[in-house]
Amino acid sequence: MKNWSGLEKWNPSEILLPRSEEAIQQIVKTALDKKRKIRIIGSGHSFTKLCVTDDILISLDNYQGLVQVDKSSHQATIKGGTKLKKLGELLNAEGLAMENLGDIDAQSIAGTISTGTHGTGANFGTISTQVRAIRLVNGLGEIIVCSIEENVELFKAAQVSLGALGIITQITLQCMPSYKLKMVYEKSSLSEVLKTYQSINQSTRNFELYWMPHTNTVLTKKANITNEEIDKIGIGSFFQEYILENIGFKIFCEFAYHFPSKNKWISEVSAKTLSTVIKRAYSHNIYATVRAVRFNEMEYNIPIEAYEEVMKEIQRSFEKNGFKVHFPIENRFVKGDDIYLSPAFGRDSAYIACHVYSKKKHKDYFQKMEDIFRAYGGRPHWGKLHTQNANELLQLYPKMPDFLKHRVEQDPEQVFISPYLKSLLGIF
């Protein structure tokens, strides 16, 4: 097995793909009896060791689809293994859509919520905030249901749970009637955006930006709901997305890999070539973009009040250290929530993400960026690279003790606990 970026490689002793909840229960009960360990994998898109195990690995790839739709409340119950792309199509066929999404749709819905995956939009929480109920098979092989009305405290633990409470078999999502988005990509400057991001966030449903390192240039991406006709998907959009954005970018990455001194130049050239692009599509076809170039990533959540200062520090760090990096730095905005292990717990936030081509070394650069994030109370994205240990995470997550209490209740024999989870959660 390997994760998406190829950074993590591991050999589970068994890989199981159950087709029913009863089969999932049986696997857990047998593992419990035989004192074996289980990890769950969605699409393997986390950059960290979350799915790594030398024992049983369970995938719910054979456990996908809609369970139930309630059109009056716009709620849909989905099997945990359902991939976001398929989910978007299934919901659209019912006239529904998710209110927000991240920038790819390859993940499973259970994997998505388990790490606190988010999109952008100052009025939207992480995707876990769209969840209304969760059904899981716990470490005793029991079926447990929790929701906004039932087992409410457990629900807050299960909304972001790293696969540490059990195997999520069903998720009920609060959706909305399907809608179209108009997305506008434009060139701007970082100094301008740092002055205006609050008002842009007020007037824009989903706002994010990519800073081109070593320059003052950013690419802004703004989306609002529209009634305009959707674009025809033709050869032009194929050329833009697949050829220019991916193959062209891959060539840049290879060039910068072989000629490290050219990273700054590549970033400057990329900044100069940015132009305005407008896309209109149904929501499930527009949030996600193709990510054909493999990279490693670190992303931190920081309190929104610190956003401007953190970006200025990052700029200063680039000037001082001259990092051989040309990958844009992505900035997104997310509303605070009350989910125990959500990086946006208790605060409106900005998320800042740094990427490095998968063939290149990332540690020194990520460490310097992480030092900045940590100085401002940053909390790492659970699915992305970071170096925080259990003691440090305990300081960042005031509800960590509550989460751990539920973990012990749901999985007293530590069936779902791996060495990596021990290092994150401080379990002995």
Ligand SMILES: Cc1cc2nc3c(=O)[nH]c(=O)nc-3n(C[C@H](O)[C@H](O)[C@H](O)COP(=O)(O)OP(=O)(O)OC[C@H]3O[C@@H](n4cnc5c(N)ncnc54)[C@H](O)[C@@H]3O)c2cc1C
């Ligand atoms: C190219 C790329 C783009 C990305 N874009 C974004 C983005 O826009 N926003 C963002 O926030 N993140 C983003 N991510 C990170 C990604 O969304 C998260 O790492 C997410 O968890 C991956 O989903 P997955 O299905 O691959 O889960 P995996 O990585 O396979 O698993 C993640 C966690 O979920 C657990 N899990 C999986 N299935 C279950 C289940 N059924 N029950 C219980 N636990 C389960 C696993 O044990 C593990 O702990 C991106 C990653 C990549 C590689």
